[in-house]
Amino acid sequence: MTKKPKHSKPVPDKKKRKFPPELIKKRRKENHCLNCGEDFDEGVNYCPHCGQENNHNRVSFGTLILDFLNNYFSFDSKFSLSLLPFFFEPGYLTKKFIEGKRASFVNPIRLYLVISLIFFFVFSMVSSDLIQDSIKDIDQGVEELPDSTKVNLDKILLGDLSGLEADSTYKFAPDTNDSTDRIITYSVTKPDADNDFLSEENFAVYMRLREDYEVSVDNLLDSLNTDSLTSFQYNLTKKLIRLDRAENQVVISQLLKNLPLMMIFILPIFAFLLMLFYLRRNQYYITHLIHALHLHSFAYVVYGFSFVAAMYWLPTGAGGWAIFISLILVSTHSYMSFLKVYGQGWFKTLVKFNVIGLLYSFLLIFALLVEMFFAVATY
Numbered sequence: 001m002t003k004k005p006k007h008s009k010p011v012p013d014k015k016k017r018k019f020p021p022e023l024i025k026k027r028r029k030e031n032h033c034l035n036c037g038e039d040f041d042e043g044v045n046y047c048p049h050c051g052q053e054n055n056h057n058r059v060s061f062g063t064l065i066l067d068f069l070n071n072y073f074s075f076d077s078k079f080s081l082s083l084l085p086f087f088f089e090p091g092y093l094t095k096k097f098i099e100g101k102r103a104s105f106v107n108p109i110r111l112y113l114v115i116s117l118i119f120f121f122v123f124s125m126v127s128s129d130l131i132q133d134s135i136k137d138i139d140q141g142v143e144e145l146p147d148s149t150k151v152n153l154d155k156i157l158l159g160d161l162s163g164l165e166a167d168s169t170y171k172f173a174p175d176t177n178d179s180t181d182r183i184i185t186y187s188v189t190k191p192d193a194d195n196d197f198l199s200e201e202n203f204a205v206y207m208r209l210r211e212d213y214e215v216s217v218d219n220l221l222d223s224l225n226t227d228s229l230t231s232f233q234y235n236l237t238k239k240l241i242r243l244d245r246a247e248n249q250v251v252i253s254q255l256l257k258n259l260p261l262m263m264i265f266i267l268p269i270f271a272f273l274l275m276l277f278y279l280r281r282n283q284y285y286i287t288h289l290i291h292a293l294h295l296h297s298f299a300y301v302v303y304g305f306s307f308v309a310a311m312y313w314l315p316t317g318a319g320g321w322a323i324f325i326s327l328i329l330v331s332t333h334s335y336m337s338f339l340k341v342y343g344q345g346w347f348k349t350l351v352k353f354n355v356i357g358l359l360y361s362f363l364l365i366f367a368l369l370v371e372m373f374f375a376v377a378t379y
Helices: 061-073 078-088 092-098 108-143 147-158 166-170 178-189 200-209 217-222 231-245 248-256 259-277 285-313 319-342 346-377
Strands: none
Touching (some): 078 092, 092 108, 092 285, 108 248, 108 259, 108 285, 217 231, 259 285, 285 319
């Protein structure tokens, strides 16, 4: 009795395998290689002679932007399916990703990276313009001061405090309370005897030399009494002086350059915080990390739009309302996302949401202080 041969499953031909349209890269092909000049059929993807991709880049700026969106968002299908839930169904994308429906929506890591790139560019631009406007307002305010007040102000900036009385200093801060007034009076009438570096004489020398760029930072420090400083304090002071003498744009760039990296470090910590508060939900850490990515991506979009609106579109005085409304939108969206993803009652979720928000605020403040310290230390 002969055994019937087992029918093996047909092996699919890889050459005939079809890929979804969104996974196929769009090329603008030529009939010759732009690198070596080799002639070939226009359907060839790579040059058979040198291996360069058959794709020219002689396109408009708008086309490049569309290609960027297509490559990073899978614009043809994934982006369109993700757009409405991202804005109007909090927690939906996180739930679908957890359920395994990952091919239908934009990858959360890719979504975060692209949105954060745009957000921090906008944030840097708005911050720079805001600080420049503030400096102009201060300069204009100083110009409008009475001559007698300008004289007293010059004395303060030059370190000549001995001739000033408490009431003349009070004119600069008429709205201060009694305790603040006493502090101002003490700072004017009594120099710091415990630290020679913080003396009036050092301050006067520094104010005279800070804008004299023919004097190097090392020479400026040599002209000050730095004997009381430790090696660490001396080096930190040197970097602070360099930063103080730099142009405003350089200072802003230095302080903001590490913010994207800082947020990348904060995200896993925030996800761990979520996991601690929802241990009984028996969810993997990756669930909380994906949720954190979606929450931050939405916050970046809303805050970025509100920053631009407050700075460039809205009338003076309305910018604060724009920021306040964006804070309400982000908080409401995040709370509803918590309800959707973790499935607990509204009151329990509200309590956890507020506690997590408070802890996250402390984490942000601490991270910002560390970031600013490293920004100064590495300048």
